[in-house]
Amino acid sequence: MSGAADPAIAAGPVCRVPLERTGRRWALIREPAGSDEQAVGGHTTMDAVRLLDRLLVDDPAAAVRPGDAAALTVVERDLLLAAAYQLGWGPRISGAVTCAACGSPFDLDFVLADLAAQVRAATPAGADGVCSLPGGVRFRLPTARDETAVLGLAADDAEQALLARCLISGDPAVDGPLVEAAMEETGAGIDMDLAATCPECGHHAAVRFQMQDYLLGAVRSDWAGLLGDLHRIAIAYGWGLREILSLPRSNRRAFVALLDGEPVPRAAERR
Template sequence: MRLPGGLLREGELRRQFRFREPDGALELSILEGARRREPLPRQVSRVLVAALEHLGGEPPELAKVEELCIADRQFLMRRLRTWLGDEQPWHTVRCTGCQERFDFELNVAELPVKEAGAGFPFVEVETGQGRVRGRVPTGADQLALAERVTADVRALLERCLFPADVARLEEGDIALIEEALEAVSPGVVTRVGATCPGCGATQVVTLEPYSCLFMESTLLEEVHTLASAYHWSERDILALPLHRRRQYLRLVERATGQVA
């Protein structure tokens, strides 16, 4: 599988990645990670380290996944939810016109992905201060800003531009820099339109790119069921590949008459 952006190594973009076989240990790490009192960017990084078998041909490490651009991280988190077999095709939204709730079907995994542009992850822009060089923001930048009391676009540019006196940049210069970064950055869809069947009004629906962190899980109930039936340890059950755990659960259900 390929990232829309990638990691730059020795002048080459390394875009290949692979998730490891999903099992209960991975699911548990996601559940426990969501409970930690850590900034969201760090939670995302920990989950990706746990989920990836390799990243750009290298073992996943915290620093490497935080080096990924934001769109790559969003792309991976969406693909991970699909990898875990937890796609949610139906979404509910309240219409801003008639105020009624309605459901609409959307396969997030099939939404288009924008590939990185030429020169990624760097840009050069002519400003009032002369030509400045910048790079596309990363997970590390997200984390640094999340840990600040106040943060704005200038705080982000202080990390991503070189050399430049960000405080002296005109608003027009900032707009040019943002436009250039947007042009080379990959992207995933985070907003879609949905038409209300009642009044016909079109709603703009925001999609959570890190929804994998907030999945509802029956993992602990499944561990309890298998431990009760087979007297296996929690460690052994969590080590089972996801598809095998589900097969054993179906066998238990049949044996206890819970399914036909």
């Protein structure tokens, strides 16, 4: 199975996503549909790759097309996952955090596009995605193919194997630590500590946010909600399972809101 999008899936919103700060490399991604959510099997990198291969829209000018997701770097992968989340779930991430100092719960809320912009600004500007360091050292950021190639190796061996795959010019023994530090700084993607302050006691904390884990976890934790949506829409409109699963997520949720007598968010509020 190639993981390419089902041609029967209804056309939904499509977003052009810059993959680096100049915008010269970009990809098109569509909003997830129920069939895409249903296909998510876990939280791994390859689960993310399979999801993106379903969501990528074919365009001759795009840097990445359906079937190419395994060649994405972590940064590129997370930027596309962030765009998919914004299309289907909305622009904000909201969640409850428990204060480690006083035990009080409080809300953490932020705009996902702000994190994506911060990560994109740190990406290499070259069209080839190659990073350069002083002394002529050059390397590329790891892709899912690289990560898969070193699976099963001991941690130290995996680091050395990944370095060997990604180092273009330089001495691994001499330049390795510097390259690994640069990879961590520019290639971690949307995987960062967010500053949070407890409103009850004023305690400052760092809350870890990982785009891949968050999106895949949100999909898997809402499977019961997906089934509920399918049930409600099927009974109300008499549509078949395939037809409902082909709906872009925001459209499906809008139908359920109408059935529940709730206001339907405007498109601008959902994106």
